[in-house]
Amino acid sequence: MTQQPIQVIGGGLAGTEAAWQIAQAGVPVILHEMRPKRFSPAHHTENLAELVCSNSFGAMASDRAAGLLHEELRQLGSIIISKADEHAVPAGGALAVDRGKFGEDLTCTLANHPLIDFRRGEVHNIPQGIVVLASGPLTSPELSADLQRFTGLEYLNFFDAASPIILGDSINKDIAFMASRYDKGEAAYLNCPMNKEQYLQFYAALCQAEQTELKDFEKETAKFFEACLPIEEMARRGEDTMRYGPLKPVGLSDPRTGDRNYAVVQLRQEDKAGQLWNMVGFQTNLRWGEQKRVFQMIPGLEKAEFVRLGVMHRNTFLNAPQLMLPTLQFKQRENLLAAGQLIGTEGYTAASAGGWLAGTNAARIALGKTPLILPNTTMMGALFEFISSAEPKHFQPMAPNFGIVPDLGVRIKSKPEKYGRYRDRSLTDLETWKQTAYIRLAEKVENKLDEN
Structure with missing residues (x-):
């Protein structure tokens, strides 16, 4: 039986990562990006994963929240972090990239994947089937209106x-x-x-x-x-x-x-x-x-x-605690997933992490497998647990930080030592999780590619 393609809406960091993970699992995917037919107020190029603000992914050190998220994504095979490492430019202790080469490389890489159907054009309505919404905080008015009809909730917003x-x-x-x-x-x-x-x-x-x-x-x-x-x-x-x-x-x-x-x-x-x-x-x-x-x-x-x-624009995001599961599925439609700033995560690396989980779980749904929940002792797991369980009345976008991970259970006065312990626990638990709960979607991706 021919596998129905999963549709990913949005070619930012989250959508690019999601589409790549789906395709790497051996499942066909249609990646929709409205540029260049329609540009948002913040975008300047046609490239996938365009970095619209800074060119920095944050601190590299793995005893920092952003750096720990980088390392978790490296261990999970993130295309975004892999290309960021490849196109890094000097930035002291931060992971910053040559944004032009970074976007061009990702665009070329995904466009040439045999299981990715890259389509330029706007999507006005949420499609049927398995879908990953990664349209970002500047979602087009038509799709935004359809999403609002689906959720029945007003958008939240802030200025960026x-x-x-x-x-x-x-x-x-x-x-x-x-x-x-x-x-x-x-x-x-x-x-x-x-x-x-x-x-x-x-x-x-x-x-x-x-x-x-x-x-x-x-x-x-x-x-x-x-x-x-x-x-x-x-x-x-x-x-x-x-x-x-x-x-x-x-x-x-x-x-x-x-x-x-x-x-x-x-x-x-x-x-x-x-x-x-x-x-x-x-x-x-x-x-x-x-x-x-x-x-x-x-x-x-x-x-x-x-x-x-410099420019400023209004960003919108969903009230994720009312709508989302920690698997990044919508509570009211489990074959609809979302990632990125649209669901209230903040920062490039968090968007990439959301794309990884939403893409991985979309592929698992397509293959009849149970969606994954990451350990909350990892930065990724803590972030997605937070956005799905925070108090909806006061929900605001959340960046990776050690305040959302479970306490170590011991009092440590030294911040470097404390954050180092968080890192060690996270990476150990992630490795254990990979060996037990995280089962490869396709043992031999090459066979899947041949079949399609």
């Missing part, structure tokens, strides 16, 4: 923003210096130093700069996500707020003088050639002309050429 990207040759290297905070890893950041006078002038200009006007319906529900706060909103919270946030000078000494500055703006490398640099923490909703005017006040950026200016 992206940072500007600067041409490397336009940065004054006589002022900006290369260093990583606390000299961790190789010197991977360009740092623009400010003395007190320069900082206060910049702070005043930022607070007074003109923002892009929100639409009337957006003003009524305007709410920022704290992990991606616009820099001008941060400035308005107090004179020193930025200095304790993205502009903090702690751990950054100018190697030319040994001095620590009053504030420091960091730029992170975007591509392997070092031609593009991202303004770290400078998500913004300022008008484009204002961005150039105010950001060129930063020492070293006086003649900065912006290849992309």
Whole structure:
């Protein structure tokens, strides 16, 4: 009997990972991506898995929440983390990628898989059969309306923003210096130093700069996500707020003088050639002309050429605790699964993890197997348990963090030791789970590919 293809809607990180895992299990899949026929407010390319904000997947160290999630996904054969490792660029202790090559490689890899039918075009309604929804926080209005009809619930929402990207040759290297905070890893950041006078002038200009006007319906529900706060909103919270946030000078000494500055703006490398640099923490909703005017006040950026200016957009997400199981199936339709920011996970790696689980479980359903639940002692398992069991009334997007994993049962004062213990337990439990609960969907994928 011919296997009916699973449909994956959305070619972001979650959808790309889901489609790959389904195909690797020997099950045919149709991957729908509306670009380039229709672009969201945040996308700029036609590539799968486009990174619309930062090019960083977060800390690499496995005793950090993001780094632990990276390692769990490596052990589970994630295509996203594999390609991120392959296209990594220097970023101190973070896993950052050349976003252009990363997206191009993934697009080519999936388009050439014999079991992936890659279709460019918009999906207006949730299809029948086994489906993975990975359309993201900027789901098209038509599909969003159909999903709202299906769930019977209003969407939740928050505002997200992206940072500007600067041409490397336009940065004054006589002022900006290369260093990583606390000299961790190789010197991977360009740092623009400010003395007190320069900082206060910049702070005043930022607070007074003109923002892009929100639409009337957006003003009524305007709410920022704290992990991606616009820099001008941060400035308005107090004179020193930025200095304790993205502009903090702690751990950054100018190697030319040994001095620590009053504030420091960091730029992170975007591509392997070092031609593009991202303004770290400078998500913004300022008008484009204002961005150039105010950001060129930063020492070293006086003649900065912006290849992309900052943007802000409204993101929507579902009230997952009311709708989802920890398998990422919908409670009211178990052959419909979802992953990514749409269900309230936050960050690139969390979206990839959701894609892995939703894709794996969609394939298991197609093959008549029981969907999987990851151990809650792993970062992946804890995250999906949280979004499916949190208090619905106060549900907000959740990023990977050690606060959601079960306690160790012993008191450990040292944070590095405590987080190391979390890591060790997670990776041990994941390996045990792989050997017992996680049964390979196709022992010989090559045979499945031949059959199809």
